[in-house]
Amino acid sequence: MLSSYDAILLVSFGGPERAEDVMPFLRNVAQGRNIPEARLQEVAEHYYHFGGRSPINDHCRALKKALEDELSRRGYRLPVYWGNRNWHPFLKDVIDEMVRNGVRRALAVVTSVFGSYSSCRRYLEDLTKAREACGAATLEIDRLRLPFNHPGFVAAMTDRVQEAREAAKNAGFASVRLVFTAHSIPMAMAAGAPYVTQFEEASRLVAEAAGFTTWQLAYQSRSGPPHVPWLEPDILDVLRSMAKTERDGAVLVAPIGFLSDHVEVLYDLDVEAAALARELGIGFFRAGTVGTHPAFVAGLCEMIEERLNGRPERRAIGRLPACADVCPVDCCPPS
Numbered sequence: 520m521l522s523s524y525d526a527i528l529l530v531s532f533g534g535p536e537r538a539e540d541v542m543p544f545l546r547n548v549a550q551g552r553n554i555p556e557a558r559l560q561e562v563a564e565h566y567y568h569f570g571g572r573s574p575i576n577d578h579c580r581a582l583k584k585a586l587e588d589e590l591s592r593r594g595y596r597l598p599v600y601w602g603n604r605n606w607h608p609f610l611k612d613v614i615d616e617m618v619r620n621g622v623r624r625a626l627a628v629v630t631s632v633f634g635s636y637s638s639c640r641r642y643l644e645d646l647t648k649a650r651e652a653c654g655a656a657t658l659e660i661d662r663l664r665l666p667f668n669h670p671g672f673v674a675a676m677t678d679r680v681q682e683a684r685e686a687a688k689n690a691g692f693a694s695v696r697l698v699f700t701a702h703s704i705p706m707a708m709a710a711g712a713p714y715v716t717q718f719e720e721a722s723r724l725v726a727e728a729a730g731f732t733t734w735q736l737a738y739q740s741r742s743g744p745p746h747v748p749w750l751e752p753d754i755l756d757v758l759r760s761m762a763k764t765e766r767d768g769a770v771l772v773a774p775i776g777f778l779s780d781h782v783e784v785l786y787d788l789d790v791e792a793a794a795l796a797r798e799l800g801i802g803f804f805r806a807g808t809v810g811t812h813p814a815f816v817a818g819l820c821e822m823i824e825e826r827l828n829g830r831p832e833r834r835a836i837g838r839l840p841a842c843a844d845v846c847p848v849d850c851c852p853p854s
């Protein structure tokens with residue numbers, strides 16, 4: 520089938536795969552950002568807790584394979600490349616490889632759910648820098664819209680929430696308090712970004728599809744200096760206040776703001792939040808992230824197909840329109 524793109528480029532955050540790479544990786548992430556040294560040392564311990572290996576690169580390998588398989592099942596012969604912002608394989612290296620292979624026009628799939636400087640614009644800036652560093656002037660890269668209100672993403676996340684609710688039922692909790700989480704970002708970064716609105720909307724869509732009438736939003740993985748305000752409430756504070764009003768209750772934490780069960784999910788929720796819940800006597804259940812859920816992979820391919828065929832429709836559900844193909848200049852301003 521003829522298409523206007525000749526490759527897909529999966530663009531992710533990156534993570535270390537061995538203990539000696541943890542600090543160099545963290546230095547890359549912190550470059551030019553306002554992160555206290557003590558915070559970096561603390562986060563390094565989160566990685567050492569898992570032997571210095573983040574699973575995020577394996578998740579990207581699996582998603583790359585799933586996209587290749589699903590695209591070829593749909594009749595497209597499109598190679599899927601993969602590169603990271605902060606660790607190997609770096610964007611610069613994969614762009615070099617694409618140029619060597621004669622790729623002229625690629626569609627980038629960024630592994631974020633909601634838009635903000637950190638989760639959207641920063642990836643695009645790094646793509647531009649990587650292209651410049653390679654002298655890849657002939658390689659054009661567009662990006663796929665974020666998936667937060669695509670029916671495929673919503674269906675996959677709904678399934679994950681229902682699986683966790685089933686686990687809670689089997690453990691004897693007839694009802695659970697549903698709390699969605701996303702990575703906290705500085706309030707200054709959230710101002711003018713669609714991040715919070717998209718988080719609220721995606722959570723509503725999933726909660727309602729899963730049959731919940733009430734739910735809450737919380738943030739996790741706060742960084743930065745303590746005097747800088749970041750989005751709240753933190754998931755740990757939500758658990759503390761829940762413990763005051765609900766005896767013998769259970770919480771279902773759904774990390775809707777992440778696409779895979781990487782370190783921020785495995786440590787900040789499954790280790791830290793779960794330990795606090797245990798201490799407070801709250802039953803703790805965590806929904807999986809979408810990962811390579813078939814509905815999510817099919818959804819990504821559907822969004823890719825819309826672009827390949829130059830079709831005008833952009834399928835989305837709920838109250839918000841689909842994200843624009845090209846970010847408006849004032850969306851997710853640098854911060």
Ligand SMILES: CC1=C(CCC(=O)O)c2cc3nc(cc4[nH]c(cc5[nH]c(cc1n2)c(C)c5CCC(=O)O)c(CCC(=O)O)c4C)C(CCC(=O)O)=C3C
Nearest residue numbers: 532534548552562573575631637638702704742781782783
């Ligand atoms: C919105 C958002 C997402 C979701 C969208 C997306 O996926 O992009 C996300 C994902 C991730 N964040 C990750 C890791 C880290 N994030 C950090 C720091 C920061 N994240 C921020 C925001 C986000 N982060 C921000 C505003 C900072 C402060 C510094 C800055 O303003 O840039 C730091 C530094 C230490 C710390 O301070 O925590 C680390 C190590 C990993 C990899 C996990 C693994 O390795 O398994 C992933 C997927």
Ligand SMILES: [Fe+2]
Nearest residue numbers: 639846850851
């Ligand atoms: Fe954006």
